[in-house]
Amino acid sequence: MTDAPDRSDRADAASFGFRTVRASEKAGLVRGVFDSVAGRYDVMNDLMSGGVHRIWKSVMLDRLNPQPGETLLDVAGGTGDVAAGFLTRANARPRAGEKPPAHALVCDINAEMLRAGAARKDHAPLAAQITRVCGDAEKLPLKNGAVDAYTIAFGIRNVTAMDAALAEARRVLKPGGRFVCLEFSHPVTDGLQRLYDLYSFNAIPRLGEVVAGDRDSYQYLVESIRQFPSQEAFAAAIRNAGFARVRYENLTGGVAALHMGWRI
Numbered sequence: 712m713t714d715a716p717d718r719s720d721r722a723d724a725a726s727f728g729f730r731t732v733r734a735s736e737k738a739g740l741v742r743g744v745f746d747s748v749a750g751r752y753d754v755m756n757d758l759m760s761g762g763v764h765r766i767w768k769s770v771m772l773d774r775l776n777p778q779p780g781e782t783l784l785d786v787a788g789g790t791g792d793v794a795a796g797f798l799t800r801a802n803a804r805p806r807a808g809e810k811p812p813a814h815a816l817v818c819d820i821n822a823e824m825l826r827a828g829a830a831r832k833d834h835a836p837l838a839a840q841i842t843r844v845c846g847d848a849e850k851l852p853l854k855n856g857a858v859d860a861y862t863i864a865f866g867i868r869n870v871t872a873m874d875a876a877l878a879e880a881r882r883v884l885k886p887g888g889r890f891v892c893l894e895f896s897h898p899v900t901d902g903l904q905r906l907y908d909l910y911s912f913n914a915i916p917r918l919g920e921v922v923a924g925d926r927d928s929y930q931y932l933v934e935s936i937r938q939f940p941s942q943e944a945f946a947a948a949i950r951n952a953g954f955a956r957v958r959y960e961n962l963t964g965g966v967a968a969l970h971m972g973w974r975i
Contacts, residue, residue, distance in 0.1 A: 716851040719744050720932060721790040721847070723735065723902060724846060725737040725871050726935075726938045727740050727931065728930065728931040728933075728934030728935050728938070729937075729938070732929060734871050736975050738871055741819060741869045744928040744932070745789075745821040745823065746821060747923070747925045748925055748928050748929075749821065749823035749824045749826070750800075750823075750923075751899065751922055752789060752790060752824065752835045753792070753827075753831075754789055754922060754942070755918065755919065755923055755929075759915050759918060759929075763963060765864075767893055767962050767963070767967050768793055768796060768893065768970065769796070770960075770962060771891055772793070772796050772797060772800055772894065773967055774960075775797065775860055775862065775889060775930060776799045777798070777800040777813060777860075777928045778786065778804060779801050779802070779804055779805075779806040779807075779811070779813055779826065780806070780810040780811050780812070780813060781801060781814075781860060781861045782813070782814045782815070782816065782858045782859050782860075783813070783814070783816065783833070783858065783859070783861075783862060784815075784816045784818060784853065784857070784858040784860070784883060785797070785815060785818065785861075785862045785864075786819075786848045786861065786863045786866060786880070787818075787819055787848060787863050787864070787866020787869065788817035788818055788825050788828075788843075788862075788864075788866075788874075789817075789819055789825075789827075789828060789866075790824060790828035790950070791815075791817045791828035791831065791834055791841060791843070793829045793830060793862055793864050794815035794816075795815075795833075795834050795837055795841070797815055797860075797862075798812075798814075798841070801813035801834065801876045809937075812840055813825060813840065814840050814841075814903070815837075815842070815843070816841075816843075816844055816853075816858065817841060817843045818820050818846045818851065818868070819830075819843075819844075819846075820846065820869050821845075822845050823851050827841060828843065828902060842911050845939050848870050848879065849871065849875040849879060850871055851879045851882070851883050853883045854883045855883065855892070856882075856884065856886070857883050857885075857889050858883055858884060858885065859884075859889070860888060860889045860890075860891070860913070861883065861884055861889070861891070862889065862891050862893075862921055862971060863876075863891075863893075863894075864892075864894075865894060865895065867894055867937065868895070868936065868939045870933050871881065871889075874948065875951065877948060877952035877954075878952050878953075881952050881953050882953070884974035885974065887973065887974065887975070888973070888974040889907060889971065889972075889973060889974075890949070890954055890970075890971065890972045890973070890974065891970070891971050892945075892969070894939060894945075894970070895939065895966065895970055896937075896939065896941075896942055896945075896961070896965050896966070896968035897941050897965055898965045898966055899961060899964050900964065901964040902941045903964050903965070903966070907966060911933045911936070915929050915932070915933050916929045916933065930942075942961065942968050942970075945968075946959050946970060947957070949970055949972045950972075951956050953974075954972030954974065954975075955972065955973050955974075955975040956971075956972060956973045957970070957971070957972040957975075958970075958971055959971070
């Protein structure tokens, strides 16, 4: 007969895909995943989703409705495509009076992802409006009430303590600030779930092996999606963090979902 794990062991546990690891180890493991794939990350996103991730991010920006003078914090912002989209939309709007241009802070725990984003030539015209910061979603290097909007796309499932990350999101938002999270979620029908499982467990790790030379990292990414809470459960976590007017919107039948809330 084996001894049951004590409470301290369970408290220190975190999921890393289908594996259970010590909570103190997860951030390093996730950093290793994105160190490995940073150079091919954008290409892999297009291949894995058939380009649909671009549509999802466009919907995310539609809901955010960027304006001149606003400051965005994009957490787990990687190579900066959400930040660039935010700025492009804000810059297209007329600026009243002396209102400054919009600004975006791209925060990511992974320096390799930030370097890959800084090297993107298509973002060069926006360079003066983008600040890249290496930081942890659970301990953001910003003052209280520093930003007008907080976004996180396909990153919240990689944090160790989701409640801590949500609390930090609320802390750095100004009153009236908006929280928008885009994340893989749970298909709304059993048939779609079966098709999604068939594709993601077979094709995505294989693509990672062929294109990025790293099957294991993409196996983790597929597994981490399955560990993420349901739409309703995640909405409840956002409410528990103190956000108001929380809602979600399924995209592509729930393959992904937008979760939104306001800092009141």
